[in-house]
Amino acid sequence: MMIEAVIFDVGNVLIEWQPERYYDPRIGVERRKAMFAEVDLHGMNDLVDRGHDFRDTIYGWAEKYPEWRDEIRLWHDDWLEIAKPAIPHSVRLLRALNARGVRTFALTNFGIGTWAIATPAYDFLNEFTHAYVSGHMGVAKPDPEIYAMVEADCGLPAKALLFTDDRAENIAAAQARGWQTHVFDGASGWADCLVSKGLLTASEAA
Structure with missing residues (x-):
């Protein structure tokens, strides 16, 4: 899909x-x-x-x-x-996807108070189509409920979602719901994944 x-x-x-x-x-x-x-x-x-x-x-x-x-x-x-520093290549990938018109979401275990500190400091956190923040949702990864809440809110089928996370248990929970996934172990591997899926060109993902 x-x-x-x-x-x-x-x-x-x-x-x-x-x-x-x-x-x-x-x-x-x-x-x-x-x-x-x-x-x-x-x-x-x-x-x-x-x-x-x-x-x-x-x-x-x-x-x-x-x-x-x-x-x-x-x-x-x-x-x-x-909570520093930013990972520049990952930020570029987010912005490249946005420039291509791809819908981008955050799904993050983050507090209400810490998100309020982070968003003014890191402008790219305000550039998602939507940010799903655990503190506001009252549930955190890898609880299956948080993935179900994302699906219900965005209205997209599970197989239409591509998710990256550095924690294996969070990836496993997403896979169990049918999401496409990538275990993040560096921005270059994530870039290669996005290119392989046809979401970015190699030059856009550099």
Whole structure:
């Protein structure tokens, strides 16, 4: 079936998301390893991605671990420094698809508060035909419900959707619904996929 919309994950597809890398130069690798081993920071972030208040969640988590309080609060206070940099080639691919008139969606695990911070900082996040943001939807990947919600909203059949994500479990959930998929492991591979599907020319995807 012809692809009628291309769906991008955001974290590690359009913007690098490596919190461990952020903390290493600030608190040292060994201390960072100790903190991440003791504190489920990614679980904390999952709550934000499911719609919990950004500041209240992070600051509340910090109070559970007073020895890490200042470090955990940085997840909120310095979030934009964690969520960086943009991945330029992926941004070019998004814009090339838009220029060709291809419908583009975001499907991203992102909080309400963090999306409000990211969208002014990264202009390309405002260039999708539609952005499906987990925090606003109250459900996150890889829950099958979020994929069903996308299908219901956009009105396109599953096989007409092409989705890229860096996480295998998110891709598997999309495949289970019949979406076409690409495991993102770098922008060049994603570019090759878009060319192979006839959505972009090689020069447009460069």
